[in-house]
Amino acid sequence: MTPAVLGLVLVASVAHALWNIAAKSVSGKGYAFVLAYHGLSAILLAPIAIWLLVSVTDQINLGIVAAAVLSAVFHIAYSVSLQSGYDHAPLGVVYPTARGVGPIITIIIAVLFLGERPTPPETIGAFVVLAGIAVVTVRPRGAGIGASKSSLGGGHHGSHSYGIGRGLAWGGLIGCFIASYTLWDDFAVNHITDSPLLYFAVSEACVAVIMALGIVALPGGAGRRADVASILSGHKRALITVAILSPLAYLLVLFAMQQAPVSLVAPVRETSIIVGTLLAWWFFGEKNIAMKLTGAVVVVAGISLIALG
Secondary structure, eight states: OOHHHHHHHHHHHHHHHHHHHHHHTSOSOHHHHHHHHHHHHHHHHHHHHHHHHHTTSOOOOHHHHHHHHHHHHHHHHHHHHHHHHHHHSOHHHHHHHHHHHHHHHHHHHHHHHSOOOOOHHHHHHHHHHHHHHHHHHOOOTTOOSHHHHHHHTSOTTOOHHHHHHHHHHHHHHHHHHHHHHHHHHHHHHHHTOSOHHHHHHHHHHHHHHHHHHHHHHSTTHHHHHHHHHHHHHHOHHHHHHHHHHHHHHHHHHHHHHHHSOHHHHHHHHTTHHHHHHHHHHHHHOOSOHHHHHHHHHHHHHHHHHHHHO
16 A cells, blocks of 8 residues: 555544544434435535536446445445444444444455455454454443443433443444445446546435435434424534535545555554544543553554455
């Protein structure tokens, strides 16, 4: 991986951690918030996509649209699950778990379906990642439920261990969706289109259209529409932050995946775990920062072994 590509991925990692902090600040309105920020991202990307098409540097075709629709489905599942996870568990558990599980799922899929065989360092790295997640989620002696109350926004679920369990479950689910969209988008930008920017713009438009249809067709649509209005009026800063930083972070990753193997790009972008863990402590007062940061570093070390293998 060249220094330039490494720089792209590291900038993407910081942007990713920052937009996740903003997303954590909006609770109880997951679907509506996801629709709002993806919709705004699609609007912001639309002029760029039109310019690419008019300048004849890129062309849209059925293959790009089909690939973008599948990508949109994966990203909707990821985004909605992420917001739900943040509603029910500490960011300091959900975020590192999700970002650590994704690369492991990718290895499993590669072994079972793509005929790849992990090297010993990769195998060791997978177990190191699991160990790091365990360190992040361990409950130190004397820790009360105060941490979970501050992180969960109320503590009505009852106990710290309950919040940890839910965080692991949500993080694991989110990690599955991370692996799904990472593998598919890597294939798309390397075999279907040469323009990550056009591909992502079409994908964001698909997300907005699918979710807008969902808010009309799915049960509880009236409540979700009210949530959208509430977000537009009361969460403008978080909305704009996520709508800008989320596509920026992922576009940088898409460009990087065109220049370096996904097995290297995916692990390096998980350095966002460390940034996210520090920000969770800074903004939300999540406790036991030393243990969580140690676990985050272990997770990144394990993912590095996977990449070097």
